[in-house]
Amino acid sequence: MIFLVRGKANGEVLKLDEPLSFWGGVDPETGEIIDLRHPQGGMSAKGKVLMMPFGRGSSSGSSVIAEGIRSGSGPAGIIMMEADEIIALGSIVADEIYGKAMPVIVVEKSEYETYSTGDQVVISEDGITLS
């Protein structure tokens, strides 16, 4: 397990079937998934520990992540199987300017598969634990 960005989170897992572009995919004001072609389109990412295999799409995703951290309507944390710089950047910058980071974590496939939508998880400095 690798922290791309360190931080703490506590929330319900929402595991996406496909990667999601945050820009054009998530409403930064509400956290709703607005990409209607996405299998989880219409669901809310707000406060969720979002899981997706890897990142996708627009460079502006970093801004949408940072805005979600600022306003509190974004996800609580993100867990992937591959590093994604666009997602990491949004959280790094929110940490730099607001002192609020959202944890972004890369895990092995075996660990990724142990979590499912609806699980309550806690992310701390030590890693991810089911609660």
Added chain:
Amino acid sequence: MTVNLSEFDQSCLDGQEGPAATSAMRVIVRLAEAMKATELLDVTSAHIDSCLYHGPAVLDFAKWLEDQGAKVTIPTTLNVSSLDLIHPDLYRGDEDWGVQARLLMDCYERMGCKPTWTCAPYQLEERPKFGEQVAWAESNAIVFANSVLGARTHRYGDFIDICAAICGRAPAAGLHLDENRKGDILFRVDGLNDSLLDRDVFYPVLGHLVGKNSGNGIPVIQGLPDGVSEDRLKALGAAAASSGSVGMFHAVGSTPEALTTEEAFSGSDPTDVIDVTPEKIIAARDELSTASDSRIGAVSLGTPHYSVQEIKKLFELFDSESVNPEVNFYVSTGRDVLAEASLRGFVKPLEDAGVIFVTDTCTYITPIMEAVTLPVMTDSAKWAYYAPGNLGVEVIFGAVEDCVASGISGDLSVDSKIWVNG
């Protein structure tokens, strides 16, 4: 993992280059750690995507840098923002949102960025050369720089673009490095008729299919004609970077690091081989439309920003006809391209025919389009991908020839024969 910093990098962190360089370098180093970079490298230009307004956080960030005295130290271009400064009346959005967007745009100009306001900086006079290390954001510009120009940028998001422009440094990782630029997945285009391969509309559809099936690997496309035009490669890359995570592709015989399939893979074997059949192309084309109405309410072309050649083609297609009064016909382009196309005599006749040119922004990222209940037609796979979510419109994807014919009549007009094999 620690990043080995140069003397200059360390002096930035230590504050000897001023407070803005310290903040910018902190972001670069944190990203370098996340990318597992062992060092940073020099970049010679930057393209900034952070200038599009998404809410207070982006303006807070820009002001945070500017308040510390930030200035760019390398040639830096600006991506589209939320307003059309040349045609300000086109903006139909919330007034305060527009004011905040303008503050953001001004802030980046004051930091020394060139007010190019285009998502297609590769259409500007000065552009990176083969092998040049740059820090570009904007997914379609990234894929074009890497694939078509053979310049080297990682798939950067917002924020790092301006940080790299301030320090002239970026993480030595990802697509900056030889070993990460070789192909992963082979797409074999076979069994499609030559006349379809010679249509502009084929390339965004192919890009959509390639993006969806590439995971986060680098696709290699085999079986296209040699020397595919930049406009077609632009459409292909933009589509692949929207439907997928593609930051670079190789088109054998067209892109500079893929003279042969073997070169594109650097001698390795593909991890996967996908045959691009006529059936898959038709399915990908159909995925790009959300509706099939008999009438259309608007047309939107120019995502990414139209080139001079594309505006010329539009001029020829209109051939003295006019846009139907019940249809709004938009073309997004860069202000530099519009000036060039004007000089060449293409713009005035198109405006007289009812075409609305949009510069500095794009119709799917900011409220420009008049509300329509009928579907919007586009020749852009990227627009078709994002507009339904962003604008809540129904979309019909088609060739530019179909878009013009439909825009003139108001009735959906599609030449379906071009898709038939034979």
